[in-house]
Amino acid sequence: MSLLTQDEYRAIAAGLTLPTSAFIDGGYRPAISGKTFTSVNPATGETLAEIAACGQEDVDFAVQKAREAFDDGRWSKMHPSERKDVLIRFCKLLTRNERELAVMESLDSGKTIYDCETVDVPETIHCLKWHAEAIDKIYDQVSPASDDHIAMVVREPIGVVGLVLPWNFPLLMLAWKIGPALAAGCSVVVKPAAETTLTALRVAELASEAGLPKGVLNIVPGGGAEVGEPIGRHMDIDMVSFTGSTVTGKRFLTYSAESNAKEVVLEMGGKNPAVVMDDAENLDRVAQHIVNGAFWNMGENCSASSRLIVHKDVKDQLLERVALHAKEWNVGDPLDPETRLGALVSQAHFDKVASYVSQAKDVVIGGNAKDGFVDATVVNVPGNDDTLAREEIFGPVLSVIEVTGFDEAIQIANDTEYGLCASIFTANTKRAIRGARALRAGTVTVNSFGEGDISTPFGGYKQSGFGGRDNSLHAHDQYTQLKTIWIDLADDADEAVD
Amino acid sequence: MTPIFNFDGIYTPVVTPFHEDGAFNWDALADVIEYLIEKGVHGLISGGSTGENYAQTIEERIEIAKFTKERINGRIPLVVGTGAMMTADSIALAKGAKDIGAEALLLASPAYSVPTDRENALNALAIDKAADLPIMLYNYPHRTGTMMGEEFLDRVGRSRNFCGIKESSGDINRVHLLARDYPHIQMGCGMDDQALEFFAWGSPFWVCGGSNFLPEEHVALYNACVIEGDFVKGRKIMSAMLPLMRVLEQGGKFIQTIKHGVAMNGFETGGMRPPLKGLNKDDKRALEQVVRVLKATIAEITSEGAK
Numbered sequence: 001m002s003l004l005t006q007d008e009y010r011a012i013a014a015g016l017t018l019p020t021s022a023f024i025d026g027g028y029r030p031a032i033s034g035k036t037f038t039s040v041n042p043a044t045g046e047t048l049a050e051i052a053a054c055g056q057e058d059v060d061f062a063v064q065k066a067r068e069a070f071d072d073g074r075w076s077k078m079h080p081s082e083r084k085d086v087l088i089r090f091c092k093l094l095t096r097n098e099r100e101l102a103v104m105e106s107l108d109s110g111k112t113i114y115d116c117e118t119v120d121v122p123e124t125i126h127c128l129k130w131h132a133e134a135i136d137k138i139y140d141q142v143s144p145a146s147d148d149h150i151a152m153v154v155r156e157p158i159g160v161v162g163l164v165l166p167w168n169f170p171l172l173m174l175a176w177k178i179g180p181a182l183a184a185g186c187s188v189v190v191k192p193a194a195e196t197t198l199t200a201l202r203v204a205e206l207a208s209e210a211g212l213p214k215g216v217l218n219i220v221p222g223g224g225a226e227v228g229e230p231i232g233r234h235m236d237i238d239m240v241s242f243t244g245s246t247v248t249g250k251r252f253l254t255y256s257a258e259s260n261a262k263e264v265v266l267e268m269g270g271k272n273p274a275v276v277m278d279d280a281e282n283l284d285r286v287a288q289h290i291v292n293g294a295f296w297n298m299g300e301n302c303s304a305s306s307r308l309i310v311h312k313d314v315k316d317q318l319l320e321r322v323a324l325h326a327k328e329w330n331v332g333d334p335l336d337p338e339t340r341l342g343a344l345v346s347q348a349h350f351d352k353v354a355s356y357v358s359q360a361k362d363v364v365i366g367g368n369a370k371d372g373f374v375d376a377t378v379v380n381v382p383g384n385d386d387t388l389a390r391e392e393i394f395g396p397v398l399s400v401i402e403v404t405g406f407d408e409a410i411q412i413a414n415d416t417e418y419g420l421c422a423s424i425f426t427a428n429t430k431r432a433i434r435g436a437r438a439l440r441a442g443t444v445t446v447n448s449f450g451e452g453d454i455s456t457p458f459g460g461y462k463q464s465g466f467g468g469r470d471n472s473l474h475a476h477d478q479y480t481q482l483k484t485i486w487i488d489l490a491d492d493a494d495e496a497v498d
Numbered sequence: 499m500t501p502i503f504n505f506d507g508i509y510t511p512v513v514t515p516f517h518e519d520g521a522f523n524w525d526a527l528a529d530v531i532e533y534l535i536e537k538g539v540h541g542l543i544s545g546g547s548t549g550e551n552y553a554q555t556i557e558e559r560i561e562i563a564k565f566t567k568e569r570i571n572g573r574i575p576l577v578v579g580t581g582a583m584m585t586a587d588s589i590a591l592a593k594g595a596k597d598i599g600a601e602a603l604l605l606a607s608p609a610y611s612v613p614t615d616r617e618n619a620l621n622a623l624a625i626d627k628a629a630d631l632p633i634m635l636y637n638y639p640h641r642t643g644t645m646m647g648e649e650f651l652d653r654v655g656r657s658r659n660f661c662g663i664k665e666s667s668g669d670i671n672r673v674h675l676l677a678r679d680y681p682h683i684q685m686g687c688g689m690d691d692q693a694l695e696f697f698a699w700g701s702p703f704w705v706c707g708g709s710n711f712l713p714e715e716h717v718a719l720y721n722a723c724v725i726e727g728d729f730v731k732g733r734k735i736m737s738a739m740l741p742l743m744r745v746l747e748q749g750g751k752f753i754q755t756i757k758h759g760v761a762m763n764g765f766e767t768g769g770m771r772p773p774l775k776g777l778n779k780d781d782k783r784a785l786e787q788v789v790r791v792l793k794a795t796i797a798e799i800t801s802e803g804a805k
Contacts, residue, residue, distance in 0.1 A: 027652020
């Protein structure tokens with residue numbers, strides 16, 4: 001899809017009808033309390049919509065409807081190929097409404113229209129389609145039991161799933177969760193982040209139009225205490241999948257322990273290292289990866305490579321090239337297709353990132369933070385104990401740590417409570433593979449920054465993750481229960497066998 | 499629940515008194531309004547079918563609503579009916595309601611055209627957009643030919659103004675559906691002979707034509723069921739009211755009967771605008787008989803509680 005002009009995007013934005021109610025049991029419903037919260041465009045500070053501020057009673061209602069849908073089998077027992085058909089139709093409707101979704105996403109989150117049009121929306125559709133197409137291609141197993149027995153190992157949808165989403169990729173994280181959950185046959189209750197609710201509501205409406213039965217996909221907007229915690233503590237939710245901060249993620253383990261021991265899958269924070277050795281080839285290309293990894297999506301990205309661990313012999317050369325490429329990351333109106341860095345998602349988050357930027361003592365590039373926007377910023381830090389090297393900033397801030405050798409680089413890369421992603425840049429194959437094995441992270445990339453793709457699992461080691469993976473067929477597993485069916489085939493003793 | 503507006507209590511769809519020549523009898527209307535407020539009803543509806551809206555122009559309806567709003571003078575809320583054949587007329591009524599400071603709208607499906615749920619919902623959302631006031635939906639498929647179905651209810655949820663529904667289908671399954679699946683929409687009784695059932699399912703309000711002339715008795719049932727939660731007493735009162743409900747709901751002369759009831763209380767009503775005609779002698783006698791017994795019985799039941 002070719003990009004439009006800034007004026008055209010503004011015209012589309014002005015004409016949008018924004019959804020404001022929760023989407024439960026196949027329809028839009030205001031919060032039972034009647035309460036609302038204000039959704040703000042972070043790039044302008046203008047009010048976008050007054051959105052239903054749901055609470056415990058709305059969660060209860062959504063779960064009740066999701067449970068009814070699950071138990072009567074309107075989705076969970078639908079023939080797999082029919083489930084696939086519905087989800088493929090859903091993807092077609094999303095494609096038809098791609099532009100509306102992209103503009104809505106940009107307005108709500110501050111993300112650039114460029115990213116929304118070229119990454120977020122197409123990847124969202126691709127993800128949902130991938131999981132849909134897998135539905136009727138995943139087989140159960142028969143175990144190697146004796147002739148007198150047959151044992152089937154089958155997977156069944158886990159039931160009612162609570163999905164709690166972050167604000168950094170509102171559409172894409174929705175797809176990462178609902179793709180495999182719906183494919184597995186589950187009913188879901190989704191809590192979008194309060195900062196970014198709009199597209200999830202619209203997506204649910206489109207799913208309904210595509211023929212997804214009532215009650216299967218419910219979107220319950222609201223705050224963490226009002227909606228997130230009730231989901232975590234709900235006695236009739238079988239599983240929660242959460243993406244967000246490590247602090248909040250850990251709470252879901254507590255909620256589970258204190259309620260019904262529901263399954264919990266967590267995708268949490270990261271302070272991801274990019275290790276550049278002195279033998280790295282093509283430093284210009286390396287610099288491009290470093291810049292992409294650090295600044296893409298304003299650095300509001302748990303997989304952002306926010307620590308550059310670089311050998312002293314190539315540091316200066318690399319930083320020169322990083323500075324050249326960082327210049328392309330201009331800050332501005334998210335609806336301008338030329339803009340690469342939009343607004344941070346909210347005033348509160350901007351304040352937090354700005355306070356980190358103000359702590360930087362040795363700024364190499366950038367360092368400006370004003371009116372909700374932060375420049376691409378690179379800072380030298382004295383060592384890995386520095387706050388800017390340890391804490392997840394979730395903004396476009398790259399902290400540079402100098403090292404003198406491979407072992408030191410790996411040791412520093414691993415010296416973090418997180419373990420989501422890591423990358424290593426080296427021309428030495430043995431060193432690349434040794435490094436990839438030694439780095440304690442869920443995804444390790446060699447000579448590139450990336451997250452893999454829909455076909456590869458995504459998730460973290462250590463305090464970056466718990467209990468499962470998004471993407472790939474492994475994501476399907478976490479929304480299912482494993483069941484053994486053991487059948488006795490023994491003939492009666494006196495029955496002859498020819 | 500704290501919806502955008504609470505429709506609590508007895509809402510009276512006020513009759514429209516006429517002079518013999520068909521002109522509005524403003525003095526009589528003022529008297530009826532004063533009487534209803536004095537007798538403790540909780541809200542008034544102007545421009546409902548009981549007010550003979552189908553026999554009035556849009557301008558006349560807005561004029562009546564304005565007069566009613568002024569007479570109420572802030573003491574209880576006014577809900578303005580927007581039911582009309584044409585969307586444009588409904589929008590004009592909604593805007594008129596907003597202009598005069600009405601508290602809410604009563605929004606019915608357009609009669610005769612039989613819109614689908616989707617069409618009906620888009621119509622309702624257009625009317626809502628014109629006024630941005632709290633809305634009491636009015637589901638009366640026998641009159642409009644259209645049921646406000648689940649798709650309709652799901653779609654109108656785009657706006658949180660839709661916070662009440664006067665349910666007049668007579669289908670008890672609708673009561674169960676609304677109570678269980680649409681908890682954000684306050685369900686109100688719009689089918690008088692099922693008032694007890696509605697209250698049992700948690701209805702906070704009752705839109706009752708009969709309260710035009712028996713306000714205290716209707717308030718008594720509301721008090722017993724909703725305020726006191728005493729359904730034994732409620733059943734006794736309902737039982738005493740059922741003969742009236744039969745006359746009203748099952749006699750085919752609902753509005754005529756209400757209007758005669760108002761006349762029985764000494765107010766000039768001036769009969770009906772065409773096409774309807776007033777009650778005949780036998781019907782009048784039957785109503786008078788029913789009302790006499792009902793009043794005495796309910797007075798006895800409510801005074802028992804006071805002993």
